Amino acid sequence: MKIAFGDLWEEVVYHPPPWTLAKVLECYKKHWMAVFGMVISRNFLSAIEYLHEHLCKASVVKPSTVNEVLQESKMLLEEFSSRSEYDGILSKALAQVNKLLKTIDKPGAGPNTPDTLKSTSGTTTCEQMEDVALTQHTQDVDTSLSPKPLAQGNRHVEIWSVLESVWNTINLFSLELFQKLDLSTATTTQNMDSLKDAFVGLQKLMAAVSEILAGIRQVLVPNSSFQDVWALYSFLTNNKMHNNTKFTAEELYDCISQEVYRDRLSVGCCQLAQLDNNIKRCYESVCLEIKNRGWL
Structure with a gap:
């Protein structure tokens, strides 16, 4: 946003900082065509919408959906990480997502697992997932700024x-x-x-x-x-x-x-x-x- 709009970016952005995960996802959706969709593949908008639907609107994320949510998050984080590590923040987020994926793959982590994400005491699913990031499975577009060659x-x-x-x-x-x-x-x-x-x-x-x-x-x-x-x-x-x-x-x-x-x-x-x-x-x-x- 700062690259696109300079010093005026905080006046232009849909939700100014500080952000919750819900506000971040809403900013992505709002500015997708003009900003974020110009940085990574526009196909990833479906991942943003999927995460917003399941993490920010639903009061409960079913166990059967948790794996898909984490996979979407993992792939979106990897896409952004291909451009920059953002001071190591994305690598930490990816590590947490991978840890969660391993946890739900363990024997016994089935439909009756207590790990189901619920809304408790007014705290939404989205807020409980603040430390987990965003993403989508697509095999297009690697807009990396790293030395590896770009398609x-x-x-x-x-x-x-x-x-x-x-x-x-x-x-x-x-x-x-x-x-x-x-x-x-x-x-x-x-x-x-x-x-x-x-x-x-x-x-x-x-x-x-x-x-x-x-x-x-x-x-x-x-x-x-x-x-x-x-x-x-x-x-x-x-x-x-x-x-x-x-x-x-x-x-x-x-x-x-x-x-x-x-x-x-x-x-x-x-x-x-x-x-x-x-x-x-x-x-x-x-x-x-x-x-x-x-x-x-």
Whole structure:
């Protein structure tokens, strides 16, 4: 979330910290398409929904379901662990899940086992499982940032997440600037420093949007070639609006040559073109108003 939305992430996130397991799962569901589904396979959403249904809605998790819940949790934890160990937190969670799986596999751990998860004294099943994490069985997507090689499809997901992150940053920054450049609330003695900073930021944003838009349009032309990707690649590798994911120009070209990503890029191009027009209109309006007020 912080990578996608920067310092505004706590204002954007569905549930701000501190989190319970229920709130974490709800955040995953709420931000899946825009954030988490761009980091790992979107197929894992079914695992999130499964865990939320059985750990947060049900007052009792039946013994026959416990193994499935743990398996889903184990595989989701492994998927996130392939990207980062998160200071060892995920490895500890995985160890606990594996321990629970071994426990229920012991002889005698059947339907009448006292290990059934129940709601007691107002404490939900979800809260009892706070130390256990999340996951799903799927053999797609290994978006690991570790040295082991990535499958090609997974690499495409990772590269696309960079484009998504840049778009989210540009969008949020533009909204912030438009609010600061509302001249109806500004006077000659009030908010001027903030207005000047925002105006400088608007000019930088206008240049950045123009550059990335030109790069995207270049790769979307019919019969585009590898040489057409360099402008977009240069922008993505030189700006500081995304995470530290590294990729080559060849990998970027291969990613956006796929029909699914090319279609997404076309949609993004239209959205950026609209934003570009809005930025230019805002710039012209601010310039005219500043001139009329004699601030230049």
